Amino acid sequence: MTTDFKDTRTAGNHAARKNRQKKERYDVVVCGGGLAGFCAAVASARQGAKTCLVQDRPVFGGNSSSEVRVTPHGAAAFHVYAKETGIISELLIEERARNHETVFENGWTNSVWDMTMYDLAQRTENLTFYLNTSILDVRMSNERKIASVVGYVANAEIELELEADVFVDCTGDGIVADRAGCEWRMGSEGRQEFGEPHAPLEASGDVMGSSIHFKTKDIGYPVPFTAPDWVAKLDNPDFFYKQGRNPNDLRGGYWWIEIGVPWHTIYESEDIRHELTRYVLGIWDWIKNKDPLTKELAVNHAMDWIGQVPGKRESRRIMGQYLMTEHDPLNNTVFEDEIAYGGWFLDLHTPGGLLAPTSEHASSEGYDETSAYMVKSYCGPYGIPLRSTIAKDVDNLMMAGRNISVTHAALGTVRVMATTALVGQAVGTAAAIALRKGLALADVPSQAIQEVKQTLLRDGCFLLNTTNEDELDLARCAQVTASSQAACHGAEVRADLQASGERGPQDDFLRQRKGQWMAISEGVLNRVSVCLSNWSDSPQIVEARIIPVDHIWDYRSEANPAIASVELRIMPGKYQWIDWDVHLDETTGLKSGSYVRLDLLANPHIVWHCSDGIVPGQTCAYEMGEGKMRRDWNGPTRSFRVEPPQYAYRPEHIINGVTRPYRYTNLWRSDPRESLPQWVELRWEDLQSIQQIEITFPGSLLWEYRGYAPLYRDPQCPKDYRIEAFVGGDWQQLLEVKENYQRHCRYTLEQPVQTAKLRVVIEATNGDPSAAIYEIRCYQE
Secondary structure, eight states: OHHHHHHHHHHHHHHHHHHHHEEEEEEEEEEEBBHHHHHHHHHHTTTTTEEEEESSSSSBBBBGGGTTTTOOOGGGGGGGGGGOOHHHHHHHHHHHOOOOOOOOOOOOOOHHHHHHHHHHHOOTTEEEEESSEEEEEEEEEETTEEEEEEEEHHHEEEEEEEEEEEEEEEEOOOOOHHHHTEEEESSBBBHHHHHHSSOOOOOSSSSOOOEOOOEEEEEESSOOOOTTTTTTOOOHHHHHHHTTOOOOTTTTTOTTTTEBBBBBBBTTTTHHHHHHHHHHHHHHHHIIOOTTTTTTTTTTTTEEOOOOOOEEEEOOOOOOOSSBBBBHHTTTHHHHHHHEEEEEOOBBBBBGGSSSOOOBHHTTTSSOOTHHHHHOOOOEEEEEGGGGGGBBOTTTTTSSSSTTTOOOOHHHHTTTTTHHHHHHHHHHHHHHHHHHHHHHHHHHHHHHHHHHHHHHHTOOOOOOTTTOOOOOOOOGSSSSEESOOOOOEEEOOOHHHHHOOOOOOTOOSSSSSSEEEEESSSSSEEEEEEEEEEOOOOEEEEEEEEEESTTTTTTTTTSSSSSEEEEEEEEEEEEEEEEEEEEEEGGOOOEEEEEEEEOOOOEEEEEEEEEESTTTTEEEEEEETTEEEEEOOOOOBOEEEEEEEEOOOOOOGGGOOHHHHHHHHSOOOOOOOOOOOEEEEEEEEEEEEEHHHHHHHHOOOOSSGGGGTTTTOOTTTTTEEEEEETTTTEEEEEEEEOOOOOOOEEEEEEEEEEEEEEEEEEESSSSSSOEEEEEEEEOOO
């Protein structure tokens, strides 16, 4: 019996081993399912490439997932209207509409986000995915080409071999590139190599560390916490309050719970994880039981969640066709192969994290936005080239995420997740286009870059130096009219604050120069007025200037020579409207269809009041130093009036090729005094055959992700609308949409419609009184 049993098991094991080996072939294989890899895979599949996405965790999202819970950051954290769009925007808008949870900071991501990504993966045609699957090996067909990657599916005991024409390494650590023999860098370049301002004097192996986060909950009654014996013993207030580690929010989410050096962030990641756990509990012990500033406030707070997967910031960086240095974001280098943009500051954490004197330089300064360090670190929005995502040593390998071809200093800004998501979408798009056109990856930047860029724009992305030039877009040759258009008279102050005489929450004294962008449509500006308060007992003088600027992120204090200047005399008193007769027109340098910036120079006795709302596309900034300005607060509109009113939201903007405020407002907006429905119409001289209609609405652009509330639907975004065509002498409804909240919408008609007139009729928004659209595109198929 015993012999028979062994023989049976042996035979069974041979069969099982055979079943555990699985081989599949795809056009594109993306390794790594963080935001970069996820967006790369979805983009590749949407472009028609048979795509496989491999993720080593049970959920998508990488550091943004519910396992790690790092809030996705990007350019909009520092630049108004710089929110990343495309696939990442589609996901984040959906998550906010579905999720009941407030987004605070690290530690607050829940499984609604995981399922939002999982749902999109399930619904994406041409996409296969494997979760819980680690890449173990790479098999080469020759020294410059990957034949397949080999992975292991945990909990299923399956060895998985995936063959493909193109591979994309989004593993963070660059596992595929390393196994394929690519050159990579890890550590900090010395300053002499590239002359980077943020580089250390000497090169080293130092990298930024990893973090785990925690979340607490106020349960309404006292709850004790007793720290285990093995946690870190933290008893010195200076460790926190003098070293940039302020435990200022009892909810948790501290990015500075970070450790890297002296541990290796790849090979000793588990050691880092255990050390971080010691410190998380030690930090909570300090907050809960020891800190005189927090322990009374924390009486009712209980630990709700502690991460056990370190969020890694830096390891290998794979060398590509181009190596970005920090000079590129600082100087806004214009790349012919620009495929994404960034705008986070040059955020380089101290390699030792908690084990170093400070965890990050800006935090040790108390986040002084006007310090010399912050002035030299503020950058963007800037472009990112495709060449930094194409491996130089392997012909069929691309990268997306924190492992692309950048220096350590440049990684400080490129590494944040919303930026890497844009790069991922561009890489997936470029890979699919290369396969469709039969091009080598190395030739795409020179031979197919226009198609890549135009495809990204059509798919909802934004590029700093590219507009819609799609020859197949029928809307571009149409005449555009609308039922009405909004006029900008300016921005009024809050009536309740004016009545009380108190300052509003964003009403700063003019300790620095402040500027308000104003959109000019008429080529004539006769009068400008501002609402000011003089809090002193004597008359004050404020110098005012009107300066043409190139776009809303033109932060040069002296962007161009002023076309008007004056000294305004402000008498003591609150909420005074001060008039300035400027009498500007095109002969004096005023240009229609552009921005000017109204600057008030510093006077610490004067308050320039904010308005009672945000005027679309018209924002403000303040001078941070060294001739550079930066976004003021979260991008409000300061009070101003203009005469004559500026019609800055004309209907023809929907075909000008730009889908957000940039060099102008680029938005059609109906007159808010006229009730809905409102419509915008495209008209052609000849009949057009139209089957595909694509619309970009406003919404979810102003702030970054965490600026939006639970179950949020942007008020500016149209909710209920219909698309109509003029056929046989009458308007016929082609389709009707209810309860929309997405920004970028595509519709394919069952049959093409033959028409010379098409219109979008907006019946209701999600709260705004005006109907509004950034772009309409029309295609034959």
